[in-house]
Amino acid sequence: MAIEIVMPRLGWTMEEGTLVEWMKQDGDPIQPGDIMFTVESDKALNEVESFESGIFRIPPDSDVLGRAVPVGTLLAYVVQPGEAAPFEAGGQAAATPAVVEAAAPSVEAPAAPVPAVAVSNGYGKAETTPNISPRARRVARELGVDWTGLKGSGRTGRIVERDVRAAAEAGATSKASAAQISPVARRAADELGVDVEALAAQMPGQRITREHVERAATPAVSTSAVSSGDETRIPMSRTRQVIAERMSESSVTSAAVTLTTEVDATELVTLRKGLKAAGERDPRPVPSYNDLLAKLVAQALMEHPALNARLEGGEIVQSGAVHMGFAVDSERGLLVPVVRDVQAKSIRQIASEGAALVERARGGGLKADELSGGTFTITNLGMYEIDGFTPIINLPQCAILGVGRIVPKQVVVDVEAERVAIRQMMVLSLTFDHRLVDGAPAARFLQRVKQFIEQPYLWLVG
Numbered sequence: 001m002a003i004e005i006v007m008p009r010l011g012w013t014m015e016e017g018t019l020v021e022w023m024k025q026d027g028d029p030i031q032p033g034d035i036m037f038t039v040e041s042d043k044a045l046n047e048v049e050s051f052e053s054g055i056f057r058i059p060p061d062s063d064v065l066g067r068a069v070p071v072g073t074l075l076a077y078v079v080q081p082g083e084a085a086p087f088e089a090g091g092q093a094a095a096t097p098a099v100v101e102a103a104a105p106s107v108e109a110p111a112a113p114v115p116a117v118a119v120s121n122g123y124g125k126a127e128t129t130p131n132i133s134p135r136a137r138r139v140a141r142e143l144g145v146d147w148t149g150l151k152g153s154g155r156t157g158r159i160v161e162r163d164v165r166a167a168a169e170a171g172a173t174s175k176a177s178a179a180q181i182s183p184v185a186r187r188a189a190d191e192l193g194v195d196v197e198a199l200a201a202q203m204p205g206q207r208i209t210r211e212h213v214e215r216a217a218t219p220a221v222s223t224s225a226v227s228s229g230d231e232t233r234i235p236m237s238r239t240r241q242v243i244a245e246r247m248s249e250s251s252v253t254s255a256a257v258t259l260t261t262e263v264d265a266t267e268l269v270t271l272r273k274g275l276k277a278a279g280e281r282d283p284r285p286v287p288s289y290n291d292l293l294a295k296l297v298a299q300a301l302m303e304h305p306a307l308n309a310r311l312e313g314g315e316i317v318q319s320g321a322v323h324m325g326f327a328v329d330s331e332r333g334l335l336v337p338v339v340r341d342v343q344a345k346s347i348r349q350i351a352s353e354g355a356a357l358v359e360r361a362r363g364g365g366l367k368a369d370e371l372s373g374g375t376f377t378i379t380n381l382g383m384y385e386i387d388g389f390t391p392i393i394n395l396p397q398c399a400i401l402g403v404g405r406i407v408p409k410q411v412v413v414d415v416e417a418e419r420v421a422i423r424q425m426m427v428l429s430l431t432f433d434h435r436l437v438d439g440a441p442a443a444r445f446l447q448r449v450k451q452f453i454e455q456p457y458l459w460l461v462g
Contacts, residue, residue: 001083002057002077002078002079002083002085002086003052003054003077003078003079004074004077005036005050005074005075005076005077005078006071006072006073006074006075007019007039007064007069007070007071007072007073007075008039008048008071009071009072010039010041010044010046010368011041011368011372014041014071015070015071016068016069016070016071017039017040017041017068017069017071018039018040018066018067018068018069019037019038019039019064019065019066019067019069019075020037020038020039020040020045020066021037021038021065022036022037022058022065023035023036023037023038023047023137024036024037024050024056025056025058026056026057026058026060027055027056027057028055028056029054029055029056030050030052030053030054030055030056030078031050031053032049032050032051032052032053033049033050034049034050035047035048035049035050035137036048036049036050036056036076037075037076041368044366044367044368044370044371045364045365045366045367046367046368047367050078052078053078054078054079054080054081054083055078055079055080055081055083056076056077056078057076057077057078057079057085057087058075058076059074059076059077059085059087060087061087062075062076132147132152132158132159132160136159136160136161136163136164139161139164139165140164143164143165143168144168145164145167145168147159147163147164147167150163150164150167151163181196181200181208189213194213194216196208199212199213199216209331209332209363209364212331237332237333239332239333240333243333243334246394246395247392249395250392250393250394250395251392253395254393254395254433254435255433255434255435256392256393256431256432256433256434257431257432257434257439257442258390258391258429258430258431258432259429259430259432259439259442259443259446260388260427260428260429260430261427261428261446261447261450262425262426262427262428263425263426263427263428263450263453263454264411264423264424264425264453264454265406265424265425265426265453265454266423266424266454267453267454267455267456268289268292268424268453268454268456269406269424271292271456272287272288272289272292275287275347284348284351284352285348285351285352285355286351287347287348287350287351288351288354289380289382289403289406290326290354290378290380290403291347291350291351291354292347292456293378293380293401293403293453294324294326294339294342294350294354294378295342295345295347295350295459296449296452296453296456296459297322297324297376297378297401297449297452298322298324298342298343299343299452299459300445300448300449300452300459301322301343301375301376301445302322302343303445303448304441304444304445304448305318305319305320306318306398306436306437306441306442306445307376307398307399307432307437307441307442307445308322308375308376308398309375309398309436309437310375310396310397310398310436311396311398311433311435311436312396316436319375321340321341321343321344321375322341322342322343322375322376323338323339323340323341323342323373323374323375323376324338324339324342324374324375324376324377324378325337325338325374325376325377325378325394325397326338326339326354326357326358326377326378326379327377327378327379327380328357328358328361328362330361330362330364331362332364335361335366335371336371336374336377336394337357337358337360337361337366337370337371338357338370338371338372338373338374339353339354339357340373357370374394374397375397376397376398376399376400376401377391377394377397377400377401378400378401378403379391379400379401379402379403380402380403381402381403381404381405382403382404382405382406382426383405384405385405386404386405387404387405387407387427388402388404388427388429389402389404389429390402390429390431391429391431392431393431393432393433398432398433398436398437399430399431399432399433399437399442399445400430400431401428401429401430401449402428402429402430402431403426403428403429404426404427404428404429405426406424406425406426407424407425407426408422408423408424408425409422409423409425410422410423411423411425426453428446428449428450430442430445430446430449
């Protein structure tokens with residue numbers, strides 16, 4: 001009996017998803033654990049695994065690739081060898097002999113090579129795609145290797161990881177893959193007539209997404225003066241809609257209060273300079289101010305667990321670990337990837353994981369679990385010369401810390417001696433949910449963060 005494969009619900013708030021790429025093609029054998037396709041949900045990219053074994057069948061008139069469709073939409077089927085798919089005329093057609101043999105090879109004879117499969121590319125064009133293992137496909141994506149022209153050395157001629165790595169070492173990458181273009185973006189570029197090489201030249205080192213291609217295909221809006229009657233209408237992307245929904249929910253649901261304080265960050269600046277100087281001889285990422293703040297804030301949260309909490313039904317749940325979210329500005333909108341167990345990690349570990357998450361956030365490669373489970377969030381606008389602001393709580397978390405720029409100021413350092421000095425000053429803004437915690441405990445937490453910034457040795461020694 002054919003098993004329906006539908007658009008899965010990958011989160012409580014998910015109502016629709018975009019099928020980004022087929023990882024299995026029509027007629028491919030499939031086993032439990034194989035990746036069937038990738039789906040872009042609210043803000044993340046997810047690989048969807050199969051729980052069934054059999055033959056993967058995609059309806060020939062399927063047009064879901066690259067489109068946002070509701071949860072539960074039929075995408076494909078898994079049938080048994082020799083069984084007809086529901087969309088086949090009369091329900092009598094069987095899978096091709098070569099594919100059936102690959103799914104259940106004879107003991108007496110070696111399995112026949114799995115042929116390339118002609119499939120729809122989602123834009124009305126036929127493509128021929130060789131067989132490749134899910135792991136090899138992921139490695140090819142990471143290394144920028146165009147695997148479609150490779151010859152597989154695996155059993156039945158399948159492209160395996162060693163083939164991809166060998167091609168990467170030999171420099172066998174296409175110009176399009178060197179441009180780090182996503183499969184959906186490549187198909188959109190073919191359909192819309194966008195020159196990928198020219199687009200890549202405008203975006204050195206960046207991953208080209210479908211949004212980039214569509215923007216390149218759309219004439220730029222004039223920035224010259226226009227009459228007051230003219231206006232520009234921009235459809236909200238799914239990511240923008242999710243941001244709007246969550247910000248509105250936070251504003252309406254929580255009892256938000258913001259506390260601000262000015263901090264002398266001179267010692268923190270000195271620490272960062274020392275780490276940066278040492279980093280010239282160390283290949284690992286140099287810890288940023290965000291990394292240092294994450295570590296010291298985690299220490300403060302362990303001392304003040306009321307701020308490391310969430311509201312769940314009629315209970316306040318305090319987390320025993322600090323999973324720190326970092327607000328990241330990306331072309332798709334605001335994303336908050338999470339570094340887990342910050343309280344137990346070194347600053348170098350936090351820096352390494354944080355840098356990788358930020359890169360994936362800006363390249364559109366974050367997975368759902370990398371955006372969920374945060375217990376506290378830091379948002380830093382200092383790089384934009386912002387001093388202080390009112391951050392919005394990232395529900396269901398209890399609080400969020402806003403960080404302003406570090407700027408030299410003349411301040412009083414000794415009142416009795418009437419002595420002033422130039423110090424590196426920074427504004428912190430703590431927004432907390434008054435339903436979960438009162439003002440005094442929140443103020444004591446912010447005061448502890450202030451102490452840690454002004455005297456880094458307090459938290460460096462553990």
